């Protein structure tokens with residue numbers, strides 16, 4: 001876990017940009033994104049389709065490299081790192097939750113959750129207990145030996161959240177995690193994500209179209225045409241409460 | 250891999266993943282392995298046939314008497330046919346005596362042979378009667394099973410004694426009957442059986458070497474094989490002191506005989522010096538052809554098998570693009586993905602290799618049984634062809650694995 005005293009920046013970007021060359025044209029998917037997210041924050045990103053939300057998430061997740069600008073994670077410049085170094089950061093510091101779950105269909109829930117541990121430093125013998133604990137934390141331990149194809153969407157997304165958490169990351173990035181779920185299940189998943197943030201202090205960035213979801217977070221970033229057009233902190237909740245909850249835990 | 254125990258752990262996980270991926274597509278994996286199986290099986294059959302032929306030749310050399318050199322009358326033409334055969338022999342007892350003085354030679358003997366009836370009581374058997382000197386036993390390294398061989402005094406005195414081969418003894422005498430001491434008749438001449446030779450089995454040209462009766466050369470010449478000029482021999486056998494001496498010994502024999510026969514420079518020899526290796530060469534050549542054929546099959550099969558593995562891995566990489574993207578997202582480095590697909594290639598090809606080894610063993614057994622081809626299994630070749638199957642798999646698996654490892658995680662995750 002990030003040894004984050006409140007207010008310590010986990011993420012800092014300065015003038016971050018991502019352009020795609022499309023034939024002769026250039027697509028400015030992300031333009032001049034300057035932003036700071038502190039350890040323990042729960043941030044929602046909203047905006048119309050094609051406004052650059054996923055582009056930012058990919059950059060924050062070290063899946064992609066910025067065309068311009070600076071990205072510091074834990075105070076370390078990571079935007080220019082090579083593939084292996086970025087893979088290592090993804091493995092140790094970041095967990096992903098995808099809209100389409102991205103579970104291995106014919107592999108049990110438990111083994112799906114173990115997957116990030118294959119590529120990490122944890123000894124083989126400690127992998128299984130860790131994965132079991134992660135499944136228990138999302139309330140789905142009883143489904144550990146089932147394969148995702150026999151599970152409901154909500155269950156699958158819980159398995160995916162367990163996979164994101166199993167490596168004890170500092171940052172969880174969820175790009176439209178409820179986009180494939182019905183509204184009741186969406187509510188459950190969102191409640192779970194918020195609770196996880198409150199209980200463990202893991203920093204969380206969630207892309208969503210749902211205003212209700214956004215309302216449940218500390219801070220809302222609004223995107224339009226590749227730019228951050230609004231950054232609305234939910235002031236009374238941020239900071240003190242997060243730290244207080246963590247102290248209880 | 251991250252330093253230390255991470256490597257071993259990853260290898261375990263990777264092997265497990267590979268085995269699972271291949272089990273999921275049993276039929277596809279099986280068909281892909283077919284080339285590997287045929288290739289490895291051919292390699293093993295090839296080596297077994299080759300080794301069998303080698304061992305057969307060695308056995309022949311050993312059974313005929315080690316370090317032996319034979320001299321036969323007449324020259325061998327370039328086509329391999331012999332001239333001067335059928336006429337009076339050009340080799341004489343005097344030639345053999347001259348050869349006995351060659352220092353490279355340990356022993357020299359000579360023989361004449363004729364197919365004759367051998368009679369014992371009411372039983373008779375047509376066999377090769379061979380007149381040889383007492384040195385024969387030493388030259389051909391052929392022991393007696395019972396009784397003894399004749400000695401110099403029998404040769405000198407032209408004694409009417411005989412040593413029977415196993416086949417002859419079996420046909421003339423009943424079971425439990427000891428031939429030693431019995432009197433047999435050859436061309437109405439009574440011979441006292443003084444020994445029975447140990448069994449030798451078949452020669453490399455399929456002759457029963459035990460179907461023979463040995464009598465002293467002098468007795469044969471005077472009493473049994475009347476026709477022909479006195480003092481001529483049909484064949485001279487000499488043994489070199491060591492196997493290494495064989496070529497030198499063969500040269501020395503030729504030199505002495507050319508002197509004996511007054512053959513000048515540039516004139517053709519009227520005799521042929523042969524070592525047993527020359528004679529077994531023909532059967533070795535036949536199995537070499539068989540071996541080369543199998544080598545061709547093996548090479549083509551391994552090539553086809555390798556391409557099959559490459560093809561199936563390319564399909565697999567495409568099918569599993571999303572999985573690759575996900576693995577990358579959760580921390581797999583390019584080399585982890587590379588290793589994973591290389592492992593799949595190796596598991597695929599080595600499983601094929603293992604089945605190929607089993608098939609090769611069965612094929613070798615069948616070749617030995619049905620074609621009566623001599624075969625010998627070489628454990629080293631089993632291990633080597635198994636490992637080679639892995640090498641082929643990794644070689645052909647490299648390109649698909651490399652392709653997978655170069656995928657962009659974002660695009661791979663978006664793959665439909």
Ligand SMILES: Nc1ncnc2c1ncn2[C@@H]1O[C@H](COP(=O)(O)OP(=O)(O)O)[C@@H](O)[C@H]1O
Pocket residue numbers: 020021022027028029047048049050051052053054055056
């Ligand atoms: N690989 C790519 N090549 C070209 N254009 C891209 C690529 N990825 C995204 N874009 C473009 O970048 C813009 C932002 O996309 P994205 O970040 O996915 O939007 P959002 O997630 O907000 O819907 C869009 O116009 C999209 O078409």
Ligand SMILES: [Mg+2]
Pocket residue numbers: 053054055175
């Ligand atoms: Mg998007």
